[in-house]
Amino acid sequence: MPIRTSLSEDTKSAVLNDKAHASEHCAIDPESLQVLNSAVGRQVLLTRSAKRLALYTIAARIDVAGPAARVGTAGLARVENPTGEPPAPNLKAALETEFLGATAPVRLTEELLGRAATGLAIMAPHGGRIEPRTDDQARAVYTLLAKQRKPARAWIAQGFNPAGAHSCWHITSSEISERSFPRLGTLFGRGRSRGPFAHAVAFHGQNDSDAIIVGGGLPQDAPHTALKTKLSDQLRDALRAVTEHPPAVVVCRSGPLAGIERANIVNRVTVRGNGIQLEQPAAVRADDEQRAAVVRAVAAFYAELI
Numbered sequence: 001m002p003i004r005t006s007l008s009e010d011t012k013s014a015v016l017n018d019k020a021h022a023s024e025h026c027a028i029d030p031e032s033l034q035v036l037n038s039a040v041g042r043q044v045l046l047t048r049s050a051k052r053l054a055l056y057t058i059a060a061r062i063d064v065a066g067p068a069a070r071v072g073t074a075g076l077a078r079v080e081n082p083t084g085e086p087p088a089p090n091l092k093a094a095l096e097t098e099f100l101g102a103t104a105p106v107r108l109t110e111e112l113l114g115r116a117a118t119g120l121a122i123m124a125p126h127g128g129r130i131e132p133r134t135d136d137q138a139r140a141v142y143t144l145l146a147k148q149r150k151p152a153r154a155w156i157a158q159g160f161n162p163a164g165a166h167s168c169w170h171i172t173s174s175e176i177s178e179r180s181f182p183r184l185g186t187l188f189g190r191g192r193s194r195g196p197f198a199h200a201v202a203f204h205g206q207n208d209s210d211a212i213i214v215g216g217g218l219p220q221d222a223p224h225t226a227l228k229t230k231l232s233d234q235l236r237d238a239l240r241a242v243t244e245h246p247p248a249v250v251v252c253r254s255g256p257l258a259g260i261e262r263a264n265i266v267n268r269v270t271v272r273g274n275g276i277q278l279e280q281p282a283a284v285r286a287d288d289e290q291r292a293a294v295v296r297a298v299a300a301f302y303a304e305l306i
Helices: 030-036 073-077 134-147 165-169 182-188 222-240 282-286 288-303
Strands: 003-009 025-028 043-047 053-061 068-071 091-096 107-113 120-128 152-160 199-206 212-215 249-251 276-281
Touching: 003 030, 003 073, 025 030, 025 043, 030 053, 030 091, 053 165, 107 120, 107 134, 107 182, 120 134, 120 165, 134 152, 134 199, 134 288, 152 165, 152 182, 199 288, 212 222, 222 249, 222 276, 222 288, 276 282, 276 288, 282 288
Parallel strands: 003 068, 025 053, 120 152, 120 199, 199 276, 212 249
Antiparallel strands: 003 091, 025 068, 043 053, 043 091, 107 152, 212 276
16 A cells, blocks of 8 residues: 655755665655565655656665655656756655556566576566567567576566656666565565576666677676677677677676676576676667577577576
8 A cells, every 4th residue: 555755855865866876766764664564675666646656766764753755856856747847845745665567558567487497587677668678588588498498587577657667667777676576586585685596687778888788797707707708799690690780799897887786686686696787779679680689699698508
C-alpha cells in the first residue's frame, strides 16, 4: 500500500545532489521506511500524479517526524512539470515499494527466463523504453542458448512512460536492489548478496560514445581481461560482416561506462565478480542487422564457456 508523504527539495545534501546518480536518490524518514518494510539501498516509487512519478534509490534516512521524503534539485525535476516555475517548499506525494507488473502506459515490469542454472546470467536492467532494444537482445541470446540446452537464465526489466521512460525508471546498475525486484532476487537466492553464476552479461544502451564499450568486473584480472578482449574481437568480426562502417569496440577498464563496481548486479550475480557489461550506442541498437550481429556474437561466445 502506498503511503502519503510530504516531499521537499534539499539543496545541501551531498548524497542527494553531488554523488554519482544523485538525481536517482531520495531520503525518507525512519517511520515511513518501517511502514513500507523497506530500507536504505532499496528502491521506492515516488508519485505526484499519474504522469509525474519516478523510481528512486533510498540513499539515506532523515531524522524527522514522518512522513517525509526529500530529493535533490535534479531529483525533484524528475517529478516536476517542465514549466520552470519554482516548486512549493512542501509537496504532497505517495511512496510505495510495489511498483512492478503494472499494465498501464506508465509501467515497470520484470521477467525471468529459464529454470535453475548457474552457467550464465543474461541481464537487461533497462529494457523497454529506458534503453531501447536491450531487452530484445537479452531475450534473443537466451533463446539461442536455450536451443543448445546451455545452462543460462535471463532477467529482463522493462520500463515505459510516454513522457520519458529513462527519467522515470532508470536506476544505475550498481544500486539496483534484488530486494526490490523479486525475480532478480531469484537469481541470487534468499538472503544472499552474491549469486551462483559462473558468468554474466548485461546489455545496456548509452549516448556518450559511438563505440560499443565492453566492461565489467575485475578490471585488473588478466584472465577476465582476456575474456573481454576475445568477446570484443568476436563483436568486431560480427559487425564487419553486416555493415561497411562498423562501430568501434573498446574494452574499458575505468570510467562511468566501465561497469567495474563490485555492487553492479552483473558482477554480484557471479561467484567471482566477473560479469561483462555491454554499453551500446543507439545507432547499433536501432539497426536490425547490427543488433542481431551483437546477439549472435555474444551467444556464440558464451556457448563455448558454459
